[in-house]
Amino acid sequence: MFxxxxxxxxxxxxxxxxxxxxxxxxxxxxxxxxxxxxxxxVSFLFFSKASDDIIDQVLKKNKGVCLVDQxxxxxxxxxxxxxxxxxxxxxxxxxxxNPPEPDENMKPVVLDPGxxxxxxxxxxxEDCLYLIHRLCTxxxxxxxxxxxxxxxxxxxxxxxxGCQKVLACDFxxxxxxxxxxxxxxxxxxxxxxAFQAKGEQMMSIPCDLLVANIHYDVMRHMIESPHLAxxxxxILSGLLKTEARKVLDSLASKNVHVMERHCPDxxxxxxxxxxxxxx
Numbered sequence: 001m002f003x004x005x006x007x008x009x010x011x012x013x014x015x016x017x018x019x020x021x022x023x024x025x026x027x028x029x030x031x032x033x034x035x036x037x038x039x040x041x042v043s044f045l046f047f048s049k050a051s052d053d054i055i056d057q058v059l060k061k062n063k064g065v066c067l068v069d070q071x072x073x074x075x076x077x078x079x080x081x082x083x084x085x086x087x088x089x090x091x092x093x094x095x096x097x098n099p100p101e102p103d104e105n106m107k108p109v110v111l112d113p114g115x116x117x118x119x120x121x122x123x124x125x126e127d128c129l130y131l132i133h134r135l136c137t138x139x140x141x142x143x144x145x146x147x148x149x150x151x152x153x154x155x156x157x158x159x160x161x162g163c164q165k166v167l168a169c170d171f172x173x174x175x176x177x178x179x180x181x182x183x184x185x186x187x188x189x190x191x192x193x194a195f196q197a198k199g200e201q202m203m204s205i206p207c208d209l210l211v212a213n214i215h216y217d218v219m220r221h222m223i224e225s226p227h228l229a230x231x232x233x234x235i236l237s238g239l240l241k242t243e244a245r246k247v248l249d250s251l252a253s254k255n256v257h258v259m260e261r262h263c264p265d266x267x268x269x270x271x272x273x274x275x276x277x278x279x
Contacts, residue, residue: 001049005097006097006105007034007036007075007083007095007097007098008048008097009034009048009074009077009078009083009115009122010035010048010073010074010199010224011048011049011070011072011073011074011114012034012046012047012048012072012073012074012075012078012115013032013048013049013051013071013123013205013242014044014045014046014047014048014070014071014073014078015044015045015051015055015067015070016042016068016069016070016071016083016252017042017043017046017066017067018041018042018066018068019041019042019062019064019065019066020038020041020042020043020065021043021045021059021061021062021065022059022061022062022067023036023045023058024035024061026102027054027057029045029050029057030051030072030209030273031274032047032048032049033045033046033047033051033112034046034047034055034115035036035114035115035116035171035174036174037116038172038173038174039173039260041078042068042121043148043200045058046115046169047262048226048230050072054074055067055070056085056090056207060068064215065217066245069244071247074272075115078115079113079118079119080123081118081119082119083095083098083119084098084100084115085099085100086120086121087106087159088129088130088133089130089133089134089259090105090106090107090133090234090235091106091107091109091129091133091157091160091161092106092108092109092122092137093109093111093153094108094109094110094111095111095112095113096110096112096185098130107158107160107161108138108186108188108205109156109160110155110156110182110185110186111151111153111156111182112151112178112182112185113151113178113182114133114151114174114177114178114181115168115180116174116176116180116215117150117151117175118150120150120151120153120222121266122268123264123265123268124213124239124268124269124270124271125153125154125213127237127239127262127264127268128154128211128213128235128237128270129154129157130262131235131260131262131272132154132157132158132161132209132211132235133157133161133191133271134143135166135209135233136158136161136162136163136258137161139208139233140159140208141161141162141165141209141233142163142164142165142208143163143201143206143207143208143209144158144163144164144167144207144208144209144210145166145205145209146158146166146167146168146169146171146208146210146211147170147199147202147211147212147222148169148170148171148199148211148213148214148215148216148218148238149167149168149194150170150175150176150177150178150179150214151175151177151178151179151182152168152180152182152192152194153182154184154211154213155167155168155179155192155194156182156183156186156188156192157213158209158211159186159188159191159192160186162220163191163209163263164191165191165207166188166191166192166193167192167193167195167202167205167207168192168193168194168264169194169195169196169197169199169202170181170194170196170197170201170203171196171197171198172196173196174260175242176194176195176196179192180194182215183222186272187236195225197257198216198218198274199218199219199221199222200218200222200225201213201227202222203222203225203227204225204227206230206231206233206275207229207232208232208233209232209233209234209235210228210231210233210234210235211234211235211237212234212235212236212237212238213235213238214237214238215238215269216238216239216240216246216247218242219236219238219239219243220246220247220250221246223236223247223250223251223254224250227274228254228256228275229254229255229275229277230275231273232275232278233272234256234272234275235270235271235272235273236270236271236273236275237268237269237270237271239268239269239271240269241263241269243269244261244263244269244271248270248271251273255275255276255277256274256275256276257274257276258271258273259272259273259274261270
């Protein structure tokens with residue numbers, strides 16, 4: 001595994017645009033460039049050092065796009081979490097610049113958090129990892145589809161637990177790039193395929209385990225798919241209480257059995273189900 005010696009996110013310089021500028025190769029290959037986050041018709045460019053001169057060039061080449069604001073903060077301030085090693089059972093998740101002491105009993109997962117998708121410490125992410133670990137420990141889980149993969153952490157966890165065929169998809173291009181980087185850091189190129197796609201388009205793909213830690217607006221369309229019960233197991237997460245109730249009401253009419261509902265923080269819900277199409 002390739003390890004970074006220094007945290008590239010110690011300082012973030014963030015430029016907020018109204019519009020989506022075309023970022024040419026000269027910018028993308030700059031050492032300080034970390035990525036671009038696009039949300040509707042606004043975008044955020046991330047750098048590891050002040051890059052006002054680069055931004056001036058971007059503005060000159062992108063008429064009609066304007067700079068709204070700019071920010072400077074640490075990566076931990078941006079993420080709202082410490083970027084440090086932590087455990088979910090024997091899975092040890094750690095950044096590439098801060099590896100833990102070697103332990104033959106741990107399953108290592110290297111996670112470069114990137115600039116948008118978090119450190120993996122959100123309640124829903126940890127709940128999903130916990131359930132993936134338990135399912136892979138007790139059952140044969142060969143294939144996984146991870147929808148809304150973000151950093152790719154849930155796919156990485158599944159691969160670390162022995163899953164041989166993992167599809168990691170996200171509709172956001174920066175998420176896919178972040179996941180691809182983490183796949184390489186862990187040497188999981190032979191197990192995980194990351195690509196850009198909408199979650200609804202993935203439902204017809206057969207798998208032992210479907211994991212969806214996503215917004216309810218996307219999930220409500222997914223669970224209406226006739227292919228939902230084709231998955232042996234599925235984990236649905238990222239749900240507030242009212243959203244979880246709606247999902248459970250919808251699942252009640254389908255050929256599935258709700259095994260568990262997790263809500264340890266009283267806010268975020270994670271639901272584990274098994275299809276009744278399988279013994």
